[in-house]
Amino acid sequence: MTAQTASAQTASTVDTTLAAATAAAPVMAAAAVADRVRWLRAAADAVDAGVEDLVAAALEETHLPEGRLRGEVARTSGQLRMFADALGTGALLEAVIDTADPEASPVPRPDLRRTLRPVGPVLVFAASNFPFAFSVAGGDTASALAAGSPVVVKAHPGHPRTSVLTHRRVADALEGAGAPSGSLGLLVGTEAGVEALRDHRVKAAGFTGSVPGGLALHEVAASRPDPIPFYGELGSINPVFVTTSAVKQRGSEIAQGFVGSFTLGVGQFCTKPGLLFLPTGHGLEEALRRAGEVGSATMLHPGIREGYSAGLARLRQAEDVEVLVDGAETADGVSPSLLRTRLSTFLEQPDALLEECFGPASVIVEYDDEEELVAAAGRLEGSLTATLHAQPEDHARLGDLVAVLTDRAGRLVWNGWPTGVAVTWAMHHGGPFPSTVGSLHTSVGVTAVRRFQRPVCYQDTPEELLPEELRDRNTLGIERRVDGRVTGDDVRSSR
């Protein structure tokens, strides 16, 4: 097949897939909340039912351990069910009703009712490091479906067979549960992804991956004749700060936790801690060197491996950086590396130490005085997380550091580790650039749905033409903000 033929085939596939999504969009938007809940549950059941096939395919393609993959399948179906539950409560619709005020000055105020409607077809660029939870049926897809938007996934090349298997199961389940065909489409190849992103039928996009990849796609989305929202989760350094008291009280436990966190999943998590600030003279070298015993493992795919090698070499070449654990890179895989430098070095050349190195490497930064930590935190770029290990006696003097860290990170972790992201209402997975781009929204947790919803206000609209969640009678039994107050009551309309 010539390149031209391949390109024509891609164009035709993209067109067919987007046409199906576009046809599905109004059907999904008009569907009752209860129907959308049922679709999500059917998708969750299909993921669970397919666990053996799915894990077998992913085992072969990703080199991730079986236990992890089974856990990830459970998380994926769990996410779909969480969105179904939340959608059922009506909270995702943010229904607001302001009843008419004929006496309002200077002019009478009409009856105004606002809800959130699906944005239309959503394009999801799947991640490499979560073949289920951030892939075809992952969080972006689940939250867009919960919004009522059809989804077209651009499969990640790291796990093509897993993607096709997931897509077939979930698309069938959605259709079997009554969702329109075209609710979930799949595209393969970079060219197809970019072409879809340029297409006017796509109304929003989600992406999880590298900074350069994310920025390039963001630029495509922003420079369309009709720019669309692009939610990219890119790179994050996830700094960890440890106070002197914390080291004294539980230093070896912290060292052990840190080694576990930065080497988990071969360091292939966007929340991997990439910097650990420890007081000089912490005496934890031996405990930290145990990272050298973690052993070698294969990375997700050769591209990731190459990026990691280059990143690690860059860190090792930085001035005044010492190697604490000299990880091996063999044909079979990589083993963890741990570097060490001083805070003065970090402050002088932060750029060299601030770029995410995706894989099992991290840098210890040793400080002399806790007072310096605020300045160090001030040099950080945006991160998904920032972590503090401290003792109660430290709290009173940590206010400034907390303020700087919450200005630079989306999640502040206390006496814990950033890896392991609970999927709940309160979770936020997103932070200032470069950890995310184009987004004041999360890609994990219930509120991720808001990325794919747009408000619509109905002014003086007849009851029978309103969406169910905005009618006088609160038939869905949901919480609504009526005349400024949250209530589950019916509305006494003056219309």
Add this chain to the structure above:
Amino acid sequence: MTAQTASAQTASTVDTTLAAATAAAPVMAAAAVADRVRWLRAAADAVDAGVEDLVAAALEETHLPEGRLRGEVARTSGQLRMFADALGTGALLEAVIDTADPEASPVPRPDLRRTLRPVGPVLVFAASNFPFAFSVAGGDTASALAAGSPVVVKAHPGHPRTSVLTHRRVADALEGAGAPSGSLGLLVGTEAGVEALRDHRVKAAGFTGSVPGGLALHEVAASRPDPIPFYGELGSINPVFVTTSAVKQRGSEIAQGFVGSFTLGVGQFCTKPGLLFLPTGHGLEEALRRAGEVGSATMLHPGIREGYSAGLARLRQAEDVEVLVDGAETADGVSPSLLRTRLSTFLEQPDALLEECFGPASVIVEYDDEEELVAAAGRLEGSLTATLHAQPEDHARLGDLVAVLTDRAGRLVWNGWPTGVAVTWAMHHGGPFPSTVGSLHTSVGVTAVRRFQRPVCYQDTPEELLPEELRDRNTLGIERRVDGRVTGDDVRSSR
């Protein structure tokens, strides 16, 4: 002064202004909710106290009538007070608390608490057509201040003295109420605005103006090394659909309302109805021709006037478009123009008829069959509003038209007119491109604040280091989502 000197002066002013905003940001972010409420109220009072000076300056600069300007000042202070009230209820913080679950499977779940924090310094490009309500102390500024973000306004050149007067009063009032100096800055000139938009210290921007201007600034915001959210309200056609029954029942009232709406404020509203779909043989020509009696008025400034002339000429030159009211354009001002075409013409060459013509012009589109309206609506681009005039007996067959219109507009107006935007909780002012860009958010109403807030999640964080709205004791007495349910109760923490 040479161009180079001017440019250096601009750079220095931008730098000073942004430095002040940057210094103010952490102080504002750390301030108690009650303090931020007090600042907003002080700003509102200052606007009201200055009404005589402000209206006098705007009268001279904008040619808008005094009554309108006084009303706009009241709306502006009213907006500031509305945001103060809403902030006081705590609802704008969307506080969410998921208490720890040590039994959660497969791993214990930490305590997670999410709130919305200010995004940091916000740049506001003021509009020409609302010298108060969308200008220095207007909706964008008020909502950003309510979020806890400092604001730098790029003044609109159409009303420079009004801008300076407003800025001086409101900045003084903010500082007088205890807000940090730098809470509200003012920049003058396109170069200063673009330079500020490129500056890394600016974290989000709002804009109200033309499609080309908005797209150019959006591109600047999106192509920064660290892209930021850009909320632009650009151009909107605001179609109005009238059923045959509605014409029969109250045709002349509708014609009168339409003339009032499209000529209001010399047609200089982003919600001006630019298309009116009427059934062929409506017999309303005489009522519509009364637009010719509205008389001539001066437009906001020469640039708007030139744009209007060009837009009107384009409409008049479109094929098969007939002039119903031949508006005059004299040295003193313009008087309304009304054009007429057939639905078949609209469907054949919609592009010529879909571009917003900012000023007192509108186009009647005559249809033969109501069934055609769904197809016509399908040809529309994104709009701030769409309006339907219908009788109860029409409702049963209008579902499809409503679905298409709510897919293309942010607000559906029933038996009313799109001009006149109530500032309430449920209002939504925003719609698909080109009516807004980069935004699933509103620029009018309480929820406008969300544009300038980013979520932060606190994991297992000690009570005394949490923001007040996330502490166990609900000292603010606000509504919070605790373990999935909205409540005003304290949290019984297991921490």
